[in-house]
Amino acid sequence: xxxxxxxxxxxxxxxxxxxxxxxxxxxxxxxxxxxxxxxxxxxxxxxxxxxxxxxxxxxxxxxxxxxxxxxxxxxxxxxxxxxxxxxxxxxxxxxxxxxxxxxxxxxxxxxxxxxxxxxxxxx
Amino acid sequence: xxxxxxxxxxxxxxxxxxxxxxxxxxxxxxxxxxxxxxxxxxxxxxxxxxxxxxxxxxxxxxxxxxxxxxxxxxxxxxxxxxxxxxxxxxxxxxxxxxxxxxxxxxxxxxxxxxxxxxxxxxxxxxxxxxxxxxxxxxxxxxxxxxxxxxxxxxxxxxxxx
Numbered sequence: 001x002x003x004x005x006x007x008x009x010x011x012x013x014x015x016x017x018x019x020x021x022x023x024x025x026x027x028x029x030x031x032x033x034x035x036x037x038x039x040x041x042x043x044x045x046x047x048x049x050x051x052x053x054x055x056x057x058x059x060x061x062x063x064x065x066x067x068x069x070x071x072x073x074x075x076x077x078x079x080x081x082x083x084x085x086x087x088x089x090x091x092x093x094x095x096x097x098x099x100x101x102x103x104x105x106x107x108x109x110x111x112x113x114x115x116x117x118x119x120x121x122x123x
Numbered sequence: 124x125x126x127x128x129x130x131x132x133x134x135x136x137x138x139x140x141x142x143x144x145x146x147x148x149x150x151x152x153x154x155x156x157x158x159x160x161x162x163x164x165x166x167x168x169x170x171x172x173x174x175x176x177x178x179x180x181x182x183x184x185x186x187x188x189x190x191x192x193x194x195x196x197x198x199x200x201x202x203x204x205x206x207x208x209x210x211x212x213x214x215x216x217x218x219x220x221x222x223x224x225x226x227x228x229x230x231x232x233x234x235x236x237x238x239x240x241x242x243x244x245x246x247x248x249x250x251x252x253x254x255x256x257x258x259x260x261x262x263x264x265x266x267x268x269x270x271x272x273x274x275x276x277x278x279x280x281x282x283x284x
Binding site: 011014016087088091095 | 131132133134135137140144146148150151152156157159160166169170171173174246255
């Protein structure tokens with residue numbers, strides 16, 4: 001996924017109404033009219049939200065006789081997850097290097113403070 | 124006794140409503156040791172850079188009101204970073220972070236070292252970026268790191284939707 005698409009996905013999900021719509025589409029496909037029902041907003045406003053979600057690649061609309069149900073493109077979430085996992089993996093590598101540095105610090109400190117204290121406590 | 128180096132995994136969370144990245148990670152170290160590894164420039168340079176890159180500290184004053192600057196380099200390529208230490212406290216560091224390649228962008232980072240007892244400490248790192256675009260570029264900026272292991276915290280976001 002290109003960086004700008006990732007940005008569009010995150011921006012699309014930054015809106016609570018759109019997150020709620022995505023949650024409902026995760027259960028089953030729904031038309032714009034059906035999506036508009038629980039909200040105190042016009043069908044036009046819902047259409048705008050759907051357009052943002054569609055532009056981000058999160059939602060598609062197919063023709064099904066007279067209806068045009070909206071469909072959630074779940075694999076886009078998988079792509080986002082991969083980006084985040086990659087970032088996480090880098091952080092993990094960084095902190096494993098920090099683990100090694102901390103282990104050495106403990107070794108350096110031991111001859112002076114803790115071991116001395118431990119011996120003192122043990123004897 | 125299985126691989127101790129992999130015992131502690133980073134958990135990461137991208138807030139869906141704020142341009143924030145949060146990470147937590149446990150360490151076998153005291154808060155004081157962890158603080159030293161973050162504020163002593165010689166120690167910091169040894170672990171911060173990406174694998175295979177060398178970190179050169181150019182400027183470093185890890186005190187409240189101080190500043191920092193370093194470059195990470197490999198084969199003539201260099202990436203510079205700089206910022207200010209807003210606060211260096213007993214168990215937390217608040218600092219700004221700018222990548223020289225995006226000089227208009229700045230993140231506010233808060234690091235907190237939570238003492239878990241028994242010589243263990245939990246690091247809470249939060250980065251507040253100045254826009255969603257900035258946050259997402261940041262997340263997307265990962266260089267080639269082959270990853271196929273289990274999916275991370277976005278599951279939580281998706282579950283919350």
